Amino acid sequence: MTDERKVQEVLARYVRATDARDGKAQGALFTDDAVVQIHTRTNAGGYDPFGEPLIGGAAVQYAVENFMEPHPEGGFSHHVTSDHVIEVDGDRAHLNAQFIVFRVRARRRPQTGWPQGAFGAQGSVEPYESGYYDTDLHRVDGEWRIVRHDVLLDMPMAVPGV
Amino acid sequence: MTDERKVQEVLARYVRATDARDGKAQGALFTDDAVVQIHTRTNAGGYDPFGEPLIGGAAVQYAVENFMEPHPEGGFSHHVTSDHVIEVDGDRAHLNAQFIVFRVRARRRPQTGWPQGAFGAQGSVEPYESGYYDTDLHRVDGEWRIVRHDVLLDMPMAVPGV
Amino acid sequence: MTDERKVQEVLARYVRATDARDGKAQGALFTDDAVVQIHTRTNAGGYDPFGEPLIGGAAVQYAVENFMEPHPEGGFSHHVTSDHVIEVDGDRAHLNAQFIVFRVRARRRPQTGWPQGAFGAQGSVEPYESGYYDTDLHRVDGEWRIVRHDVLLDMPMAVPGV
Numbered sequence: 356m357t358d359e360r361k362v363q364e365v366l367a368r369y370v371r372a373t374d375a376r377d378g379k380a381q382g383a384l385f386t387d388d389a390v391v392q393i394h395t396r397t398n399a400g401g402y403d404p405f406g407e408p409l410i411g412g413a414a415v416q417y418a419v420e421n422f423m424e425p426h427p428e429g430g431f432s433h434h435v436t437s438d439h440v441i442e443v444d445g446d447r448a449h450l451n452a453q454f455i456v457f458r459v460r461a462r463r464r465p466q467t468g469w470p471q472g473a474f475g476a477q478g479s480v481e482p483y484e485s486g487y488y489d490t491d492l493h494r495v496d497g498e499w500r501i502v503r504h505d506v507l508l509d510m511p512m513a514v515p516g517v
Numbered sequence: 518m519t520d521e522r523k524v525q526e527v528l529a530r531y532v533r534a535t536d537a538r539d540g541k542a543q544g545a546l547f548t549d550d551a552v553v554q555i556h557t558r559t560n561a562g563g564y565d566p567f568g569e570p571l572i573g574g575a576a577v578q579y580a581v582e583n584f585m586e587p588h589p590e591g592g593f594s595h596h597v598t599s600d601h602v603i604e605v606d607g608d609r610a611h612l613n614a615q616f617i618v619f620r621v622r623a624r625r626r627p628q629t630g631w632p633q634g635a636f637g638a639q640g641s642v643e644p645y646e647s648g649y650y651d652t653d654l655h656r657v658d659g660e661w662r663i664v665r666h667d668v669l670l671d672m673p674m675a676v677p678g679v
Numbered sequence: 680m681t682d683e684r685k686v687q688e689v690l691a692r693y694v695r696a697t698d699a700r701d702g703k704a705q706g707a708l709f710t711d712d713a714v715v716q717i718h719t720r721t722n723a724g725g726y727d728p729f730g731e732p733l734i735g736g737a738a739v740q741y742a743v744e745n746f747m748e749p750h751p752e753g754g755f756s757h758h759v760t761s762d763h764v765i766e767v768d769g770d771r772a773h774l775n776a777q778f779i780v781f782r783v784r785a786r787r788r789p790q791t792g793w794p795q796g797a798f799g800a801q802g803s804v805e806p807y808e809s810g811y812y813d814t815d816l817h818r819v820d821g822e823w824r825i826v827r828h829d830v831l832l833d834m835p836m837a838v839p840g841v
Contacts, residue, residue: 359680396755437760438694439688440688440691441684441688453759455781455804482805483799484804485755485757485783508800509755509783509802510753510783510800510802510804511788511800511801513793513798513799513801514793
């Protein structure tokens with residue numbers, strides 16, 4: 356497998372872990388001193404940091420397990436990444452990708468069965484978040500791991516009461 | 518071309534055939550004894566089989582030609598796959614990918630021309646189905662073909678009257 | 680890096696330039712005699728050319744700088760490409776990809792702060808355009824550049840008053 360594909364698959368595993376709310380799998384993708392920072396887009400087209408950085412895979416795991424909203428019953432999500440630009444230089448790599456996050460909400464089957472006229476998938480799929488991932492990775496003991504991960508959100512994040 | 522890319526392009530051809538409702542092109546991607554099964558996600562996060570499996574490329578072709586809803590006039594779809602994880606081992610490969618399906622509905626141009634203020638693309642694009650494809654492939658006579666294809670839907674499927 | 684990935688990354692840079700309305704970066708991806716043509720899908724499933732072709736990278740740059748609608752304050756877009764089929768033959772390549780375009784509109788933070796109950800990303804992400812890119816590239820002085828680019832839109836485009 357080419358290094359570019361290996362690097363891209365780190366991100367593929369990242370989004371699966373995020374959507375499954377699997378903090379352990381998520382944390383294992385990062386080095387112990389990885390720096391993870393969320394940013395939000397300014398009106399001028401730059402970015403402001405949002406909150407404090409997370410440092411290391413254990414902090415990523417803790418954040419997934421404690422701060423990510425659990426899916427409601429019948430709920431799921433897909434973090435879809437695309438249009439990756441990847442540069443590998445020996446044991447170092449840089450990755451930039453677009454992402455769109457989709458919220459899935461399944462409809463519960465009525466006890467009396469699906470209504471007349473219902474056909475196909477029952478529920479909704481809607482995009483609600485987007486941006487870029489900009490990420491550095493190092494090869495450590497033969498495995499590509501994330502050492503810097505910037506989440507560049509297109510939209511502001513609400514913090515209740517702030 | 519790397520084997521990983523060849524495998525990924527089988528899926529790229531699969532979604533084109535699906536969106537074009539091209540049963541022949543779709544069936545040709547599968548071996549004669551391929552097993553295709555749709556599943557729907559349970560509230561507990563597992564999957565239940567939905568309906569009976571299709572066996573072999575000819576059955577896939579028949580299903581596309583007879584059971585897939587045709588596009589209405591001005592209608593189209595895009596099955597978008599992303600974040601592929603692919604393992605190749607000799608003449609065998611495993612593929613896992615996310616998918617989101619979009620429904621496209623073009624607006625028909627009024628006989629009097631587009632209304633004042635209309636600008637850009639006329640119609641709608643909306644996601645309505647999502648999940649994972651989990652697929653095994655074998656290399657047969659130099660071509661990668663699907664031997665097992667599980668469609669893991671996030672949402673339940675309505676069967677009228679059931 | 681494999682040639683297939685290099686070719687795919689040309690498209691990744693194309694969508695970034697489009698979304699950033701960066702005409703110079705966009706134009707640099709095309710040769711001087713590249714032919715760029717937009718098409719819209721007919722009800723019969725074929726395509727009609729829409730408008731005149733653009734010839735060469737300078738014309739592409741001019742079009743991005745003068746004819747693309749600027750993003751409003753808090754607005755952005757993502758041209759997401761997927762399911763690439765790429766054939767490389769020496770210094771020539773052919774690329775076909777699906778695309779979905781998403782419109783992002785950030786909500787402006789009220790002067791009194793986010794309202795009670797607001798949580799997460801504030802704004803909307805919605806798909807509004809889709810189709811296929813069908814593209815030929817040549818390797819020129821070691822760099823892959825676009826020589827033909829057909830944008831195959833699924834929906835008609837409104838031209839005010841026509």
